[in-house]
Amino acid sequence: MAAVGDSGGKSVDLAGARRYAADWAQAVHRLGFVPLSVAETEELLYAHTLRLAAVLLDTEAPAPAVEAVGRSLVDAHLTEPGVVEWSVRTLSDRFRTEVLADAAGRPGLDARIAAMQGALAAGFARALRERTFRQQEGIARAMWQARDDAEQALRDSEARFRAVFDGAAMGIGIAGVDGTIIDVNQAFADMLGYSVDELRQINVASLFHADDAAGLWELYQELIEGKHDAVRVEKRYYRKDGSAVWTDLAVSLIRHDDGRPRFTVAVVEDITERYELQQRLRFQALHDPLTGLPNRTLFFDTLSSLVELTDPPGSVSASSTWTGSRRSTTASGTPSVTGCS
Amino acid sequence: MQKPDGLPAEIDLSRPSAARVYDYFLGGAHNFEIDRQLAEQIAAMTPNLPATMRAGREFLRRAMRTLLDDGIDQFLDIGSGIPTVGNVHEVAQAANPKARVVYVDIDPVAVAHSRELLADNALTGVIHADLRDPERILSEARALELLDFDRPLGILLAGVVHFVPDVDRPGDILATLRAAAAPGSYLVISHSTFEDQPQEMLDAQRLSARTATEITLRSRVEITGFFGDWTIVEPGVVHMELWRPDSPSETTADGPRFGAFGGVARNDQTVG
Ligand SMILES: C[S@@+](CC[C@H](N)C(=O)[O-])C[C@H]1O[C@@H](n2cnc3c(N)ncnc32)[C@H](O)[C@@H]1O
Secondary structure, three states, rough: HHHHHHHHHHEEEHHHHHHHHHHHHHHHHHHHOOOOHHHHHHHHHHHHHHHHHHHOOOOOOOOHHHHHHHHHHHOOOOOHHHHHHHHHHEEEEEEEEHHOOOOOOOHHHHHHHHHHHHHHHHHHHHHHHHHHHHHHHHHHHHHHHHHHHHHHHEEEHHHHHHHHHHHHHEEEEEEEOOOOOEEEEEHHHHHOOOHHHHOOOOOOHHHOHHHHHHHHHHHHHHHHOOOOEEEEEEEEEEEEOOOOOEEEEOOOOOOOOOOOEEEEEEEEEEEEEHHHHHHHHHHHHHHHOOOEOOOOOHHHHHHHOOOOOOOOOOOOHHHHHHHHHHHHOOOOOOOOOOHHH | OOOOOEEOOOOOOOOHHHHHHHHHHHHOOOOOHEEEEEEEEEEEOOOHHHHHHHHHHHHHHHHHHHHOOOOOOEEEEEOOOOOOOOOOOHHHHHHHOOOOEEEEEOOOHHHHHHHHHHOOOEEEEEOOOOOHHHHHHHHHHHHHOOOOOOOEEEEEEEHHHOOHHHHHHHHHHHHHHHHOOOOOOOOEEEEOOOOOOOHHHHHHHHHHHHHOOOOOOOOHHHHHHHOOOOOOOOOOOEEEEOOOOOHHHOOOOOOOOOOOOEEHHHHOOOOO
16 A cells, blocks of 8 residues: 555546545445445545556556455455446546546556456456355355254253153143144053053043043133133043042143144143042031931031022032032032032 | 244244345345345345345444444344344444444344354354343343443344234333333334335335245334334434435435334433
């Protein structure tokens, strides 16, 4: 640059070079995206204008210096094809008259300008090609990286899920929307006396206790129709040996990205013991321990429910779910203590 | 499949990505055939759209200047895209080598690319998150310990809020972000609009629905609302190219060509 300034003092029209650089900057801004302001672009192109002028007035081979200018256009992200077109064309039609002062008439300039045009285009093309390769490689690498990351995240979450699934004390079962069991954990299988593989062959419906089946299917349907996202009930299942197991059952729905139902996930706890204990306690509270006959509490409970007072004081919270089906079967429809009959 | 953070767990390469289409319009080669096809389709329908995208990036640069001139030295750039040219950290660190920038994008490829590019830049960080989950963005940004939320910062939302449909309550999202920023902070938004736009422009913008998300065009009033009670600086929420142009020649004589508004606001509240 300093050298250009020296020689430019005599043979380069600095004001002309300014005007040329300003036009150049306007042109590149019109042509494509430029990350610099117009003033910054003009500053950069002014330096290039002086550089090109120095080469033109020099006697050395123009190639390396002019190729570098072409390259630096690409480095500055002035990569629109129109940029190289403008830069090459104006080198022969305006550059000499506008930028060169008293040197404009020097002999041999035409040939030199032609060589410079070639070098400018070559430098630009080479740099653009390299940049394209670099960016394509970069984005492809980023894509693989993103894919690896996503797979890793999936594996991690799968591993976390597996640990919870396998290690849970509660039974966990996953079924399709049609009820086909997709997977269950060991606790679930143990609770029902099947092997995991056996359960993977069957439909959840065949596990429902006959008395609860209709209500459960209804709940499943409501879940799948989106009426609830999750339900929690106390229901009975059949064990493989035909006996019943009381469970506290929480079912939730997993949807596809577009909202369609995909799986149901059931988390099941065996509450048979608790349930039976409740029944025993309840029976004891309402019956004479010696004779097993209903006691006064039961008498007044029944009486009070008949006169439609409140729920019996001895009613356990759990009863609200399991007595539900029974209530509806009582002819009167009034809450009753039939749960312990 | 969704990851626990709600981000898609699979990389779907059969779909164009907004970030890569945008890169193509900026003259980058960080894109694939599928992205270029969509970009060309958009460009064929309206020659204005590529120019709009460039204008968006230029608006961002000029807005950055304003923030930098007011001493802002930390930036949260949400929907930052693929680092192509004129990136926020380049602009910021050219003005202040100590400037800190945290980039956030939903596009996993853009995020991976940003991470690779910025691996050696200790003052920058990259977060893979969804603008629709601003709490998560804020907590991850805090965890990076790059930004000091007790000091003024610049929140940049350039060309991204229109990816958030009304059902996702963009107003609430913006309120959450604003609430996290100290007095003296700035908010920069550029946002596509249907106002003053010819029909073909609107059709083309709808085409962008082919990328992962659809665009919601909004009115100037709606966009202004995103700044809440912050003080909108001159010249207000205007067509992007009219926002503090570098030189008169940069604006077009034939009125607003570009289908997006830009605006900058400052948090002038006093603490407490
Ligand atoms: C048009 S580009 C804007 C890039 C840059 N901010 C600019 O103005 O030059 C939009 C970017 O927003 C991202 N994006 C879209 N929806 C988003 C969301 N919900 N959360 C975060 N980023 C999102 C896209 O991946 C894309 O990189």
